Amino acid sequence: MKKILLFMVLIFMVAVPVIHSAQSYTVSITQIVEHPALDSMRKGFQERLKQADINVQYNVHIAQGNQATNTQIASQIKGENPDLILAITTPSSQAVAQKIKDIPILFTGVTDPVAAGLVKSLMNPSKNITGMTDMSPIRRQVELIREFMPEIKSLGTIYNAGESNSVVLIKILKEVCAEFGIKIEEASIANSSGVYQAAKSLVGKCEAIYIPVDNTVVSGLEAAIKVCRQNKLPIFSADTDSVKRGTIAALAVDYYRMGLQSADMAVRILSGNAKPASMPVESLQNLQLFINPSAAKKMGIAIPKQVMSRADEIVK
Numbered sequence: 533m534k535k536i537l538l539f540m541v542l543i544f545m546v547a548v549p550v551i552h553s554a555q556s557y558t559v560s561i562t563q564i565v566e567h568p569a570l571d572s573m574r575k576g577f578q579e580r581l582k583q584a585d586i587n588v589q590y591n592v593h594i595a596q597g598n599q600a601t602n603t604q605i606a607s608q609i610k611g612e613n614p615d616l617i618l619a620i621t622t623p624s625s626q627a628v629a630q631k632i633k634d635i636p637i638l639f640t641g642v643t644d645p646v647a648a649g650l651v652k653s654l655m656n657p658s659k660n661i662t663g664m665t666d667m668s669p670i671r672r673q674v675e676l677i678r679e680f681m682p683e684i685k686s687l688g689t690i691y692n693a694g695e696s697n698s699v700v701l702i703k704i705l706k707e708v709c710a711e712f713g714i715k716i717e718e719a720s721i722a723n724s725s726g727v728y729q730a731a732k733s734l735v736g737k738c739e740a741i742y743i744p745v746d747n748t749v750v751s752g753l754e755a756a757i758k759v760c761r762q763n764k765l766p767i768f769s770a771d772t773d774s775v776k777r778g779t780i781a782a783l784a785v786d787y788y789r790m791g792l793q794s795a796d797m798a799v800r801i802l803s804g805n806a807k808p809a810s811m812p813v814e815s816l817q818n819l820q821l822f823i824n825p826s827a828a829k830k831m832g833i834a835i836p837k838q839v840m841s842r843a844d845e846i847v848k
Contacts, residue, residue, distance in 0.1 A: 556587045557802055560614040562605050562624040565597040565724075567751040568773040569787045570620050573641055576791020577618060577798070584799060597724060597748060599623065599694075606631040616798055619663070621747055622648050622697040629661055636801050636808050639663030640794040641787065643697035643745065645813055654813040662808040664794050665815050666785055668745055668770045670704045672819070674712065676783050677768050679836050681740060688717040688738035690730045690756060692748035701744045701770075724752030731759035740766040743774060745784075753777055757827075764832040775822035776847050780831060781839070785816040820844045 561577075563570055574592075581588050591612055595602035606627040609617060617637045619625035625639035629650055639650060640663050651657035654665070678684060687709060691698040706716050717738045719730035727749055734741060741760060743749055749756070750771065757778040760767040769779035772786060793814060800806040821839075824847040828835050840846070 556589060557616065558589045558591065558612070558614040559616045559618055559798070560591040560593070560609040560612050561618045561620065562593045562595070562602070562609060562628055563620040564595050564602055564623045565621075565747050565751045566594055567747070567753070568777065569745075569750060569771045570641060570747070572773060572788040573620055573791040573794070574618075576788040577640070577795045578791075580792045580795030581798065584795070586799070586802070595624065597751060602627045603631075610635075616801060618794070618798070622650075623695065623747070625650055625661070625663070626696075629659075633660060635660065637661040637663075638794060638798055638801065638808070640790055641666050641745075643667050644700045647700055648696055651813060657811065657813065658809055660808050662811040662813055663797070664790055665813055666745060666787070666790060667815065668701055668704075669783065669819060670701065670770075671708050673742070673768070673770060673783055674705070674708050674714070676781060676821075676839070677740060677742065678712065679839050680766065680768075680781070680833060684714060684739050686715045686717060686738040688719065688734035688741040689744060690719045690721060690727060690734070690741070690749050691744055691746045692722065693720045694722065695746055695748060698744055698746040698748075701746070705742070705744065721748060724748050724755075727752035728755035728759060731756040735759065735763045735765060738765075740768060743767065743769045743779065745770045750774060753779075761830050766828075766831045766833045772820050772822040772845070775824045775827075775845075778827050779824065780828045780833065781821070781823050781835075783819050783821050786818075786820045789818075790816055822847060 593605040610632050619628050619639045622642045645651045719733050721730050767779050769782045771784050772782050775782045821843050822845045823843040
């Protein structure tokens with residue numbers, strides 16, 4: 533019996549990456565802009581490494597939505613020469629990937645890593661970079677909107693055409709909505725200060741608004757919510773944190789959990805058990821349904837009982 537227990541302990545020690553807490557690591561984090569979804573990813577990442585008793589010194593850089601600053605941050609991180617880079621969002625990941633070829637890069641919150649030029653393929657990244665994709669389940673999100681509004685024929689959306697991830701999402705949105713006979717009304721912006729006017733431009737043109745995972749729009753989300761409340765125009769989002777801020781509903785990944793899983797990948801890299809080039813891109817399989825009854829009431833729409841009954845979280 534003792535021999536069996538000893539054998540099991542040895543197997544466990546081999547299977548699980550071990551990082552000695554006495555060893556210190558430097559992780560540089562780059563994030564294009566601050567908003568709750570992205571911040572929760574960063575929080576999850578840092579909390580998981582703390583739980584793992586890993587001694588980490590962080591250098592956190594926020595570009596505040598400015599692409600020039602984003603590029604400068606990449607150069608600054610190269611000079612910091614950290615043990616690992618955590619790049620949150622597509623623009624931040626692209627900036628460091630272009631500048632840095634000899635430091636492990638872990639991206640998270642990236643919609644389409646292949647289209648963004650970050651990896652060769654999801655299964656075989658082939659370079660010094662890998663991470664997690666947050667590709668939105670757009671078909672299921674549109675189906676959710678149709679549960680609220682079965683007869684919907686027009687859907688508005690706001691996005692930044694300068695964000696490659698958003699261009700990919702809008703293309704998919706158009707394809708999915710075409711199958712349901714829903715016309716897409718677009719409003720494109722260059723910065724978060726344009727969200728209010730973009731939302732106003734959609735009033736009278738659509739029956740509801742869908743906010744994709746667009747960093748520029750989400751950082752100015754309250755402006756769109758204000759317009760929707762004033763005009764009784766339902767607004768849905770592609771991330772759950774936005775529901776807490778005032779959208780009606782979202783079926784999406786939990787970004788805090790994405791941060792946790794990203795940290796698990798980081799442990800494998802820092803421990804020397806894996807290299808980014810051989811680590812397939814990961815994703816969260818379980819979606820979360822968030823509902824905001826107060827937001828629905830303010831925008832004059834009822835929540836179907838079948839939707840409410842399967843909600844993972846009802847925002848108070």
